[in-house]
Amino acid sequence: MRWWPASAGGSNAIGIFDAFIEDRDVRLVGVEAGGEQIVRGRHAARFAGGTAGVLQGTRTFILQDEDGNIELTHSISAGLDYAAVGPEHSWLRSIGRTEYAYVSDSEALEAFLLLAKLEGILPALESAHAIAHARALARDLGPNASLLINLSGRGDKDVHTVETYLAKRRAAVPGE
Numbered sequence: 025m026r027w028w029p030a031s032a033g034g035s036n037a038i039g040i041f042d043a044f045i046e047d048r049d050v051r052l053v054g055v056e057a058g059g060e061q062i063v064r065g066r067h068a069a070r071f072a073g074g075t076a077g078v079l080q081g082t083r084t085f086i087l088q089d090e091d092g093n094i095e096l097t098h099s100i101s102a103g104l105d106y107a108a109v110g111p112e113h114s115w116l117r118s119i120g121r122t123e124y125a126y127v128s129d130s131e132a133l134e135a136f137l138l139l140a141k142l143e144g145i146l147p148a149l150e151s152a153h154a155i156a157h158a159r160a161l162a163r164d165l166g167p168n169a170s171l172l173i174n175l176s177g178r179g180d181k182d183v184h185t186v187e188t189y190l191a192k193r194r195a196a197v198p199g200e
Contacts (some may be wrong), residue, residue: 033172037123038110038112038113038116038174040172040174040176041054041112041116045116045121050097051123052116052121052122052123053122053123053124053125053157053161054113054123054125055124055126055127055153055154055156055157056068056071056072056104056124056125056127057069057097057098057099057100057101057104057105057126057127057129057153058069058126058127058128058129058131059097059098059099059100059128059131061128062094062126064087064089064096065097065098066098067097067098067099067126068087068097068098068099068104068106068107069124069126070084070085070087070107070108070109071085071124071126072124072126073087074086074087074088074107074108074109075088076114077092079107079108080108082108082111083111083114084108084109084110084111084113085109085113085114085117086107086108086109087107087108087159088107094107094116095107096138098129098151099129099164100149100185100189101130101132101148101149101150101152101153101182102132102149103148103149103177104149104153114186117175121186123141123161125129125157126153126155127153129189130147131156132149132151132152132153132155132156133136133149133152133186133189134156135147135152135153135156135159136149136155136186137186138155138159139152140176144199145179146174146178146179146180146182146183147175147177147178147179148175148176148177148179148181149172149179149182149185149186150176150177151174151176151177152179153175154173154174155173158171158173168178177192183191
């Protein structure tokens with residue numbers, strides 16, 4: 025079976041999944057924003073910490089409290105920092121066609137830096153989440169596996185965010 029990780033995009037996008045939905049030989053893996061950790065207000069991983077609900081007229085998975093109030097979210101990636109996931113993603117997950125993982129801010133940042141260093145490509149931070157998870161999958165699947173990663177955007181829009189996170193990390197680790 026082939027693995028194709030892709031970012032679980034914004035509120036109504038299935039992105040690259042669309043081309044492979046009917047191909048049952050392709051395993052679809054979406055990657056959400058794990059933020060700082062999977063606790064309220066510190067992530068945006070709807071499948072890891074959300075429940076079914078309705079937001080803006082759409083039934084989907086949402087980060088909400090017991091009363092249905094929308095929770096605060098956090099992600100290094102502005103494009104993944106949203107309380108709900110697209111209804112198509114919820115549907116594909118409910119029928120067992122997709123699976124979802126999450127990646128922390130620090131893992132996404134490391135993947136961003138690695139792709140920049142090795143390939144000279146600045147991925148969008150949304151895509152950096154998929155790159156981080158694909159690295160873990162590649163280790164598990166071995167050298168004969170095929171992986172396709174959706175680089176859904178350019179990272180030049182995220183350079184200032186990356187710069188801010190790197191400065192905070194340097195300040196937190198003396199001598200770095």
